[in-house]
Amino acid sequence: MIAPRIVICGAGFGGLSAAKTLGKWFSRSGRSGNLLLIDKENYHLFQPLLYQVATAGLSGPDIAVPIRSILRRFPQISVRMDEIQGVDLEKQAVFLAGGTVQYDYLILALGAVTSYFGHSSWSEYAVGLKTLYDAHRIRSQLLRAFEEAENTENFQDQEELLTVVVVGGGPTGVELAGAIAELARRVLRLDFRRIDPTKARILLIEAGPRLLGEFPERLGRIAEEKLRSLGVEVRLSAPVQDICRRLVVLPKETIRAATIIWAAGVRPHPLAETLPVPKDRSGRLLVLPDLSLPDYRNVFAIGDLVSVACVPGTAPAAMQMGRHVANLIIQEIASGPGQLDNRAPFRYKDKGMMATIGRAAAVARIRRVAFNGPIAWFAWLFIHLFYLIGFRNKVSVLLQWIWAYLTxxxxxxILLRTEEHKTPL
Amino acid sequence: MIAPRIVICGAGFGGLSAAKTLGKWFSRSGRSGNLLLIDKENYHLFQPLLYQVATAGLSGPDIAVPIRSILRRFPQISVRMDEIQGVDLEKQAVFLAGGTVQYDYLILALGAVTSYFGHSSWSEYAVGLKTLYDAHRIRSQLLRAFEEAENTENFQDQEELLTVVVVGGGPTGVELAGAIAELARRVLRLDFRRIDPTKARILLIEAGPRLLGEFPERLGRIAEEKLRSLGVEVRLSAPVQDICRRLVVLPKETIRAATIIWAAGVRPHPLAETLPVPKDRSGRLLVLPDLSLPDYRNVFAIGDLVSVACVPGTAPAAMQMGRHVANLIIQEIASGPGQLDNRAPFRYKDKGMMATIGRAAAVARIRRVAFNGPIAWFAWLFIHLFYLIGFRNKVSVLLQWIWAYLTxxxxxxILLRTEEHKTPL
Structure with a gap:
């Protein structure tokens, strides 16, 4: 029997957990497998810690692990670094920048990209935070603004350079605002001679009436208080009207800021648009309860690409979906094609959610228990270390956290350049 | 008495050691000081380990330390991140991209840039290794070539993609070739399914008759043998005739290679050209024995910017020069202007030189003793850790070395992008 060709597009949390589940089964069952995992990068990115790369706490390789290295011990899995350009569901083909691959089973796990809700011009002035490139760009922009503020004589410029606006009061925005406040007030405090980094203004802008909308209300209030105590100005019910160069327009005020970070929304990978599948308002695919596409039993979509009632767009949800569809495929392969009529629907096990706000401060809901303070912070540290892939990365991140906490x-x-430095003269 | 304004251009080994020497003296003597250290980056780069960033062993922040952080405890020293565009020796002014600063004493420590010996078109096809940006570019190019080789069906393309040429048989070229050979033969060995990374061709090209020309002859031969045993093809007496896209032309052969790295030469920072000072053949400044410029007693040039007989272009030499000119300035300030007629000439203390070739292999000359093998390798590790600035960096680098050695x-x-990834479709 020829092994069915299983193609997984995307090596985020969803795609990787599907690949690992399948790889383990093939290894254990001794069957020959034919798995291909495609990603446009050569690494899996641990996005929950991306904000720490953006705020100079961690370096890129700390939270990025080569995909080939993760899957090294699964000989049935090939990894291909390539760009997905389209899918033909009838011909069972995925079109890549470097060629076409055929599949018997397809798992789409392409994740999300930053969404500016139709205001594409805003992307030029407000950087999103979805990729390592984004994180380096935010870090460079933040550090450069302080450097330029130190150099300028103009008081108004200085004020603008020392103002940071974070748009979006979800977990990413809250974590970013807290980390930037600590960077300015505690880390950079002694580094400059002319400016006082503790005078930097950090604003967190949220369109809705409270922070952390998906968390219990009490935790949103606690996060807000904690951010205010760190000196962050929190603006609630303040939907952004417009963004242009160094300018954020809110209903009641206009803020001049050299650094504007967009953490307000994501939309599914553009491939979703091209698929003949119903979508929700934000463009996410409405899949069947087993996560397959309507009319295409052999094609699954998981993670931030899909909309499933009561399932949040988080890493644990994507991982659970990855395991679910991998197990469905395993069952079908094991029982022979067409043998399995009733596929199990995907059931999300809600283990909770958490966000860190700063030094020894976090909010968490684990199952139905909401808590905060140092215990939530330790839980946050522990869980993120636990899920971070790679022993080397766990040790490196833990040591850097201990070091940063103590010192x-x-x-x-480091202000990394994204383009070559041209020596003048 | 008004404190004399001391301006240091460049925060490499020379500039930083001058700044620290002056900072310590000002702190100890209780005098008010007025020191400005200017660099175009916000970090000091530990260049001796740059090849390990290029070959995926270390991450950028491991070998880059924020300048402000290093000099934090010296309140007399200001740091300015800015680009030097020119110097007016008569008006005692340094022109920066962001303004002009006046000096009473000036220390020029701008270092060197990659030199293609007049073949500026080669720079497009053969990347140099002087900056963090260069290192990331080489790393991305190397890893991308393996990825593309895995994807292609064309055998000739595959051969070209799996060929790496390093031009220049000095310490940088030797260390790069050894590290790339180990990356291909040991690290990437199990990562791919279709290509065999151990079949990668790595060539080290040297124009002169032997490797490590500045080392004792025996060590050059040992390095050559060791590289050959790692599978590196060493070409001696092979001056490069031409370089174009993926092509290196030597007198007796033409090599097709996707990755071409240029480690064959450096020239002083372009500012050197603009100074009214005699220069040697490679454009380095011929300074007076005390390292001041002829006719300008208050202006010093140090490090790779200058040519001093029998002094190599190494980090220890630059550091010794930095301390020397700092001490001259301290003596003049302490004894009052014009009091010091006879300045001490700079004397280089030769402590030796070393280069690592791979796992547990290195060559070293410490004073007059030449040695090699594991002892030289341990000496290399120890000395590089010792001179690496920052306790955090020492610990991080040591742990990564141990980890890489064991595993x-x-x-x-990580294939870092230097430009934004545009999602297709």
């Missing part, structure tokens, strides 16, 4: 001097305050 | 899996095999 207030995080290690990655 | 053959260095941590930074």
């Amino acid at each position: 207030y001097r995080p290690g990655a305050r | 053959y899996r260095p941590g930074a095999r």
Whole structure:
């Protein structure tokens, strides 16, 4: 029997957990497998810690692990670094920049990209935070603004340079605002001679009436209080009207800021648009209860690409979906094609959610229990270390956290260039 | 008495050691000081380990330390991130991209840039290794070539993609070739399914008759043997005739290679050209024995910017020069202007030189003793850790070395993008 060709597009949390589940089964069952995992990068990115790369706490390789390295011990899995350009569901083909591959089973796990809700011009002035490139860009922009503020004589410029606006009061926005406040007030405090980094203004802008809308209401209030105590100005019920160069327009005020970070929304990978599948308002695919596409039993979509009632767009949800569809495929392969009529629907096990706000401060809901303070913070540290892939990365991140906690001097305050430095003269 | 304004241009080994020497003296003597250290980056780069960032062993922040952080405890020293565009020796002014600063004493420590010996078109096809940006570019190019080789069906393309040429048989070229050979033969060995990374061709090209020309002859031969045993093809007496896209032309052969790295030469920072000072053949400044410029007693040039007989272009030499000119300035300030007629000439203390070739292999000359093998390798590790600035960096680098040594899996095999990834469709 020829092994069915299983193609997984995307090596985020969903795609990787599907690949691992399948790889383990093939290894254990001794069957020959034919698995291909495609991603446009050569690494799996641990997105929950991306904000720490953006705020100079960690370096890129700390939270990025080569995909080939993760899947090294699964000989049935090939990895291909390539760009997905389209899918033909009838011909069972995935079109890549470097060629076409055929599949018997397809798992689409392409994740999300930053969404500016139709205001594409805003992307030029407000950087999103979805990729390592984004994180380096935010870090460079933040550090450069302080450097330029130190150099300028103009008081108004200085004020603008020392103002940071974070748009979006979800977990990413809250974590970013807290980390930036600590960077300015604690880390950079002694580094400059002319400016006082503790005078930097950090604003967190949220369109809705409260922070952390998906968390219990009490935790949103606690996060807000904690951010205010760190000196962050929180604006609630303040939908952004417009963004242009160094300018954010809110209903009641206009803020001049050199650094504007967009953490307000995501939309599914553009491939979703091209698929003949119903979508929700934000463009996510409405899949069947087993996560397959309507009319295409052999094609699954998981993670941030899909909309499933009561399932949040988080890493644990994507991982559970990855395991679910991998197990469906395993069952079908094991029982022979067409043998399995009733597929199990995907059931989300809600283990909770958490966000860190700063030094020894976090909010968490684990199952139905909401808590905060140092215990939530330790839980946050522990869970993120636990899920971070790679022993080397766990050790490196843990040591950097301990170091930064003890010394207030995080290690990655490096202004990386994204283009070549041209020597003048 | 008004404190004399001391301006240091460049925060490499020379500039930083001058700044620290002056900072310590000002702190100890209780005098008010007025020191400005200018660099175009916000970090000091530990260049001796740059080849390990290029070959995925270390991440950028491991070998880059924020300048402000290093000099934090010296309140007399200001740091300015800015680009030097020119110097007016008569008006005692340094012109920066963001303004002009006046000096009473000036220390020029701008270092060197990659030199293609007049063949500027080669720079497009053969990347140099002087900056963090260069290192990331080489790393991405190397890893991308393996990825593309895995994807292609064309055998000739595959051969070209799996060929790496390093031009220049000095320490940088030797260290790069050794590290790339180990990356291909040991690290990436199990990562791919279709290509065999151990079949990669790595060539080291040297124009002169032997490797490590500045080392004792025996060590050059040992390095050559060791590289050959790692599978590196060493070409001696092979001056490069031409370089174009993926092509290196030598007198007796033409090599097709997707990755071409240029480690064959440096020239002083372009500012050197603009100074009214005699220069040697490679454009380095011929300074007076005390390292001041002829006719300008208050202006010093140090490090790779200058040519001093029998002094190599190494980090220890630059550091010794930095301390020397700092001490001259301290003596003049302490004794009052014009009091010091006879300045001490700079004397280089030769402590030796070393280069690592691979796992547990290195060559070293410490004073007059030449040695090699594991002892030289341990000496190399120890000395590089010792001189690496920052306790956090020392610990991080040491742990990554131990990890890579035990597991053959260095941590930074991340293909960092230097430009934004545009999602297709």
